[in-house]
Amino acid sequence: MRGQNTIRWLTFFLSSLLLFILTGSMAFAQQSIIKYVQPFSGTSISTTLASQHVEDKTERLANTIPAVAPPFSMTQWTPQTQLSEKKCLAPYYYNNKKFYGIRASHWISGSCTQDYGSFTIMPIAGKLKTSPTDYAVDYAHTDEVATPAYYKTNLPGYNLLTEATATLRCGLIKITALKADSVYLLITPNSDQRKGYIKIDRQKGEISGYNPVHRIYQGWGQPAGFSGYFFIRINKGFTTSGVFTGASVSAHQSIKNQKDLGAYLGFKLQKGETINIYAGTSFTSITAAKLNLETEINTADFETVVAKTSQVWEQSLGQIKVSDPDEKNKRIFYTALYHAQQHPRLFNDVDGGYPQFAGNYIKKVLKKGNYYDDFSMWDIYRAQLPLIELLKPNLANDFANSLVLKGQQGGWLPIFPCWNSYTAAMIGDHATAFIASAYNKGIRNYDINEAYRLMRQNAFQMPDSVDYLNGKGRRGINSYLKYGYIPLEDSIPNAFHKKEQVSRTLEYAYDDYALASIAKDLGKEADYQQLLKRSLNYQHIFDPNVGMVRGRFANGSWYKPFHPDHREPYITEGTPRQYTFYVPHDMPGLIRLMGGRKNLENELDSLFHKKEYWHGNEPGHQIPFLYNYTSSPWKTQLQVSRIMAEEYGEGAGGLSGNDDAGQMSAWYVFAALGFYPVDPVSGNYQLTSPLFKQAVISFNNGKKLTITAIKKNKKSIYNAKIILNGKPFTQNQITHQLLVQGGELIFYLQDEPATL
Template sequence: MNYKKILFTLLLPFGSMAQKQPADYVNPLIGSAPSTTESAKKHSEAGSEMKGQIVPAIGVPQGMTSWTPQTRATELKCIPPFYYNDTKIQGFRGTHWMNGSCVQDYGSVTIMPMSGKLNVNTTDRGSDFDRKTETVKPSYYQVTLKKGNIKAEMTALSRAGFLQFTFSQNQENYIVVEPNSDEGEGFVEIHPEKNEIVGCNPVHRIYQGVGKPAGFSGYFVIQFDQAFTDFGVWKNNEITSKITKAQGNGQKQAVGAYAQFGTQLVKVRIGTSFTSLEGARKNLEGEINHWDFSKTRQASNNAWNKALGKIQVKGSEYDKTLFYSALYHAKLTPRVFSDIDGTYTGFADDDNIYQAKGFDYYEDYNLWDTYRAVHPLHTLLEPKVTADMMQSLVKKAEQGTWLPIFPCWNNYTAAMIGDHATAAIGDAYIKGIKGFDIKTAYQFMRKNAFEVNADQKSYEEGKGRRALASYLQYNYIPLQDSVWQAFHKREQVSRTLEYAYDDFVLAQIAEKLGEKGDYEVLMKRSKNYQNVIDPKTGYARGRYANGTWIKNFDPFAQRSSFITEGSPAQYTFYVPQDVDGLIKHIGGEKRFIEKLDTLFDQGYYWHGNEPNNQIVYLYPFANQAWKTQEKVRQIIREEYDISAGGMSGNEDGGQMSAWLVFSMMGYYPVCPGTPNYIIGSPTFEETTLNLPNGKTFKIIAKGNSAKTPYIQSATLNGKPFTQNFLTHQQIMAGGILNLKMSSRKSL
């Protein structure tokens, strides 16, 4: 992606230049403080779930490296580099944090300005700041550090950042550079003749292969616009002047470098790479080959306006902030992983350097979360990005021999359950995305679904479906089958339900590719949900190998060992591929509605956890669409706001925000892998999609307000429209969906 050209790209139509642009509405701080929603307080099962786990990511959509103020130094699991409630800034970090996650940052580097006494200790050097001096936008961050009265500014493109610091005095001004290696393996080298500091931060794994080297590093080349008056390095806070190199000894030894300056304004530009220092230098030269800070800031801002402007909305200023902030958050991961020339390091144990030809190579897929709405949103708005993301998954499979389940840090993990690379690839293919190798993808998806990985070592590394042998033997995973080679070690019912869904998606691909035999087998397996949903109780329930159901069963228990991060009642509704069949299986529409109502009306629904996200859109399947319309509006207002705590639980790679984007537009992809979006209740008076094929699709909600959530009637392109869903083809064909809104329920 060439961001040098974006500066000169005309923005999509959004009114005159005097009007606010989409990026102007974004508040990157949403989700960076503990959640204030009742759902998060009631259902949280871990401390991290009470936080959106979001950092203000400054850069461009899907950028390799984002930049954020740092308030926490660690790269430990579940600790992001920024918390809104922290009171001191320790520096400004080039981060690869997966926004909204409970994983770890990796390969990062931090830069901190200071005046007077040089202090390299990460905690001690932290400075108080006043939020009144803070400006936070997707393309720009500014704050005044009270310690030394230093104005700090930063902006960034995909692989390169640009910082500038305005000191209040002309002497004893320092800039400290620290690779954030928790293992103490960081490296720095100073080239004073080039006004340059380079280095790297080796990446280590968690989950599968915890603590082992990931096989690559975060490399950085930092250039300054002027000569140093002094320079040096440190190890474990011991500073040595005029020394040009420092290498950590692997014993959690902190290392870093510093440079001293004799002027008030110092500009800093940084190239980053996952392949080499040479790659970082090329990335910097290719994206920022000048010292004009405002030029880079404008290019970044234009990139965001181009991406966000693909959806235009008419409504309140508050709702525009809510909407565009969510759209921004949904466009941060997966991240570009390849260098500007296409080079990238091989996946997992493959140490080769590859060339991505005709596509960008992506990494960091929160697939258990993001297949639901993030990837469908990319598919709708960014077909080329989607094609590149899917081709990246194919390349990972080729290099690692198995299709990854939850690929992060360019490695396999078995961090979550399911096999949702299949869901993401299948949804893209069924919706007509071209530009990736679907035939090769199918062979690896099929391998995951049909082959038990008998090689214990590679299975432990995360290759292959967990517990597939018993799933194939019993058509469900019995309670006796624990999965010790995964982060989630039991959760047999949830695994069964998710595999049944993945099998359905794979069946759709098989049918389209003419694989009739596979299609028939997979469609039969897609009914396996019936084997773990007890028709007597009407709830998902643990089952032993002999067919008996677990006793002492509470469908609303939040700690059931056979359920993933939720309750049996919540997971009962995880049958997106066959909602009509589920209704019949548990006793008909009346009982289905009663169970849905119980979930919502008695407070058992947990919006902050992803398996719940589609539930509110299931009422139309039982002919009560008005309840979806009513409750979607309620969830939007109760679970989201524009404050720093305005997100219900972890963001999880953009999923919570992507749900909001779709829901505020008025529809949601309940079952990715099919071309249908279930209609809800749009927030805006008017929503326009500027589609990648040059057409527009508009939803006009006549009489829309907070008091009129119900759809009384609809027309599509002037003709009566009575469906409870839109198809992808209908949207891509362009046109106008006119909705007549009312305060009366449409029964």
């Protein structure tokens, strides 16, 4: 008996020592950049100043998750407090009281899509329970620790400590018994379609399975053509195992296509004993998931994986090093930089295999680079993808190549590719805008002729009825080509977002401008001239009588009545007043329509005075920077500073609304640095005043740019003068080429606008 107690004490001591080592490593990390990231930010109803007037609480949810994984991973690992893979329900909400396990998630951060192809691992103790209502357990945030590389929580109801870490395609979960007990692991593919499969190999200690993916938006619940596959290896032998469907348990070792199916494994653990759960994921096969696991983790211990993934984040976040006495602003900044590096999603296995785009379980193999999906394109082409172009051009190149591959395999360049499938979830044709933005910045290691062919097809052709219903091509393209705008008679019936004709016209005009820039460079003069002319189509839906964009019929008459500040059916997620300012490629032309620079300034003033600026409306993200086109650029500095203070904060409620795959966060990163890509295709950035005392950006060409703000006092926000590499810089915008050449950009800030 004494010998057994000695063994138990020794086991507990060693376990405690490992926890001490991990705690020490985490404490060491607290001296670095990763300590500033708040993964829970955006997981609760917003508490920011700007959100308090929003009555609909669903509009105040950022829908992010505390994702544990390296940047742009295949799978993010998250604590799960919410059942289902249904639309608009994230796996984790901070205010939920129950813990359902650690989920291998493919939730699109900050979105209102759905999780897909996921599975969950839940540890319980005592008696076997397989119904979620029975096994869900209370947990406390005081027991939670979360970084981009590590998650920990204590489950007092089970006396189990649960920890998780991850690599690009794999996860490692460690369960520690805090008292001697029977412990069970529940592994559930999270299908809400009564599909899926799981199998136990007791002899090898392995579990494998899959969860078929279904589409929403364009696709209406149809199979997406692939599954989320998993392969799990347990480092400790289990004494019992079986499968279940809901509360019904069976001794069988496999189950398929049942409601709430899963597998259970049983262990006898002494106090301090641990279980390590090694899990590989894939979108092609169980075999590939196993290979991913063997390649990325194999038998590495938990602490080693935490350390490696922490270092990956340190390097990635450390591309921008900010220095400032305000620790709060640094936490908001690095949390934003973390959120801006969740998507697009890595989709290929370590051997280069990935499922054919919009295919039917056909595996393709890459010749070079990596293949990515989940492009929330309507949102992220504005700032999140330009941020990647600036910091990680090689990754942006893989993104562009992935879009070309999708177009080749599916026949059409996708509009909003998610679930490795076509959707027409939002408006615009912004794969074109992104490729043009990357191309014009010299990111060109892909087949530009194929890219051009596909972009041109979207811009000039209408798909057949079957392809169109599946989400291919531009919605309303025939009307757009015929009239030079989309008239109200075309209600765009075959799309998730119907109507919205004015917004579509505005965004197609920008995409035409984007494609024109490539046509010119490739020597396609006829296309260039035609597309350049089409880029002015925004003029056709600008009503000079009201000084704003407005719904228009095919005969040229205007929609009545006109409500400039109401949500109208011809506008996407906004109002006519808000969308009038979406002409990023031709501000001089818009200024002429509005009656001159002073009128532009007056209209901007009116928008902000009436509190009609909506930061949650992506087409408005450029609006605060448009004062740079007036005689009062100081108002850009004023409004951007205000928005950063009001729309972003700390803690779980630190985002005012949907983060939209990192777009909202990328806006903050740019704004805090002092510049923003109003027109990403042009390669120009509009200047504002930087937030931090100093920021050093390290580019992948080996050069560094130091941005310094010399403030008259703590509250100084207005630019008095700017010095670039020792010389006065008097413009309101700066080029991409100038930035990546590195050097020193100094802003001298004062308390009052320079014009006063």
